[in-house]
Amino acid sequence: xxETTPQALRAEALESLLVEKGLLDPATVDQVIxxxxxxxxxxxxxxxxxKAWTNPEFRKRLLADGTSAIAELGLExxxxxxxxxxxxxSDVHNLVVCTLCxxxxxxxxxLPPKWYKDPAYRSRxxxxxxxxxxEFGVALAGDKAIxxxxxxxxxxYMVLPEPPADGRGLSEAALAERVTRDSMxxxxxx
Amino acid sequence: MSExxxxxxxxxxxxxxxVFDAPWQGRVFGMAKSLADAxxxxxxxxxxxxxxxxxxxEGLSQGEYPYYELFLGALEKVLAQKDVVEPxxxxxxxxxFKSRPRGxxx
Numbered sequence: 175x176x177e178t179t180p181q182a183l184r185a186e187a188l189e190s191l192l193v194e195k196g197l198l199d200p201a202t203v204d205q206v207i208x209x210x211x212x213x214x215x216x217x218x219x220x221x222x223x224x225k226a227w228t229n230p231e232f233r234k235r236l237l238a239d240g241t242s243a244i245a246e247l248g249l250e251x252x253x254x255x256x257x258x259x260x261x262x263x264s265d266v267h268n269l270v271v272c273t274l275c276x277x278x279x280x281x282x283x284x285l286p287p288k289w290y291k292d293p294a295y296r297s298r299x300x301x302x303x304x305x306x307x308x309e310f311g312v313a314l315a316g317d318k319a320i321x322x323x324x325x326x327x328x329x330x331y332m333v334l335p336e337p338p339a340d341g342r343g344l345s346e347a348a349l350a351e352r353v354t355r356d357s358m359x360x361x362x363x364x
Numbered sequence: 365m366s367e368x369x370x371x372x373x374x375x376x377x378x379x380x381x382x383v384f385d386a387p388w389q390g391r392v393f394g395m396a397k398s399l400a401d402a403x404x405x406x407x408x409x410x411x412x413x414x415x416x417x418x419x420x421x422e423g424l425s426q427g428e429y430p431y432y433e434l435f436l437g438a439l440e441k442v443l444a445q446k447d448v449v450e451p452x453x454x455x456x457x458x459x460x461f462k463s464r465p466r467g468x469x470x
Contacts, residue, residue, distance in 0.1 A: 180462070181433055182388035187457040188440065189395060191449055197404065203394035207384075210393070274415045276431070285393070291431045293422055327408045 210285050216355035218249050219282035219332060222259075223358065224350035227337045237261055240332065249281050257282065258323075261334040262360070266319045269307070269360035270331045271299045277325035279332045283355055290359065300324070310361040333357065338364040389432040396439050405442045413438035413445070 177183075192198035222244055226233040236243035240257035244250065257279055260268040272278065273296050278286040289295050299306050303320045307313075314320065323331040335357040341349055341364075356362035384390040400407045417434040443449040 177386060177388050179386070179388070181430075181436060182386065183461045184454075184458050185388040185392045185395075185436055187461050188436070188443075188449065188454055189391060190461075191454060191457055192395065192399070192443075195448075197402070197448065198395060198398060202398045203391060206394040206397045207390040210397075275411060275418050276414070277411070288431070292429055293418075327411050 210280070214280060215284035216282075216353075216358065217350070218244075218247075218284075219279070219355070219358045220350045220353035221247060222249070222282055222332075223334055223353045224346045226259075226334055227341075227349055228346045233334075236334070244282060256329045257332060258329055259332050259334050260321065260323060262336045264318075264336075266321060267307075267312075267314055267360065268331075268333045269299060269303055269320060269322045270325060270333060271296055271322060272325040273297070273300060274326075277327060277330060279325075279330035282332050283358060287355070307361065310356070312361060312363050333360040335360075335362075335364050384432075389435075392432055392436045392439060396435065399439075399443075404448055405446050409445070410438060410442050413441040417441070 177186075189198065189200065189203070193200060222236065225247070226236050232243065232246070235246075236259050240259040241250070243259075244257060260270075262268055272290075276286055276291040278290065295306065300322055303322050304314065307320070325331055335353070337349065338352050341352060344352075352364060354362055354364070357364050384393070396410060399405065400410055414435060417437045421430070421434055440449070440451065440454060444451050
């Protein structure tokens with residue numbers, strides 16, 4: 175089906191010019207879409223988190239150098255030049271944003287949800303993180319510190335959430351299923 | 365490639381979310397990524413254009429946030445900067461596509 179909105183036609187016009195110039199293969203574009211829509215997604219991050227919960231040595235490596243640690247799991251990519259993983263603890267809650275555009279750790283979380291790109295989230299999270307968290311249904315104790323991490327082209331952040339209270343004794347695979355995308359952005363507590 | 369879509373890398377149900385509201389948004393994303401991978405520009409150069417588009421829209425700041433329109437605008441800008449696609453050339457092609465009879469498909 176051909177889309178007929180102006181944006182769709184403009185995108186189609188651009189693609190047709192690039193294909194004519196021999197600079198773009200539509201099949202490559204198809205592959206990228208499939209890869210990011212279906213293969214690269216938050217389950218990659220969930221595997222990383224569950225491994226960190228069950229393997230203290232891996233957790234140490236992950237917090238010291240996120241990029242190298244996720245490479246152990248075969249995860250890397252153009253957008254993870256430098257991945258920094260920040261750990262939620264009983265004293266600190268971490269929250270990730272990109273105030274300037276929409277930088278996001280694709281390799282571990284896939285493509286960002288719509289609200290992450292929204293101007294309201296991007297500006298408010300810095301100004302009033304506690305209030306924004308409340309709107310996401312996260313009520314933090316008053317004495318818990320909140321750290322907001324602003325992503326950039328050079329550094330992408332991912333939150334290592336605290337494990338669910340009832341997760342004790344679960345296998346790594348079972349724990350991975352409990353990890354949500356939002357918890358790795360920092361807007362959900364497990 | 366199809367076998368890679370199965371198994372542990374299949375789309376997650378709980379975490380899953382449709383990322384693109386319309387197919388053209390996926391194409392724009394796919395083009396931007398493919399062309400960066402091909403070395404026509406760096407992702408930083410694209411990002412600089414995206415930041416400018418986002419800032420420009422926020423200066424006006426009305427209506428629903430048209431993220432992928434801004435993304436497309438950034439792609440057009442970076443391709444113009446690199447002398448890959450001339451804006452006038454693109455607009456001409458766009459006009460041709462706009463005047464196509466409805467039901468056209470290819």
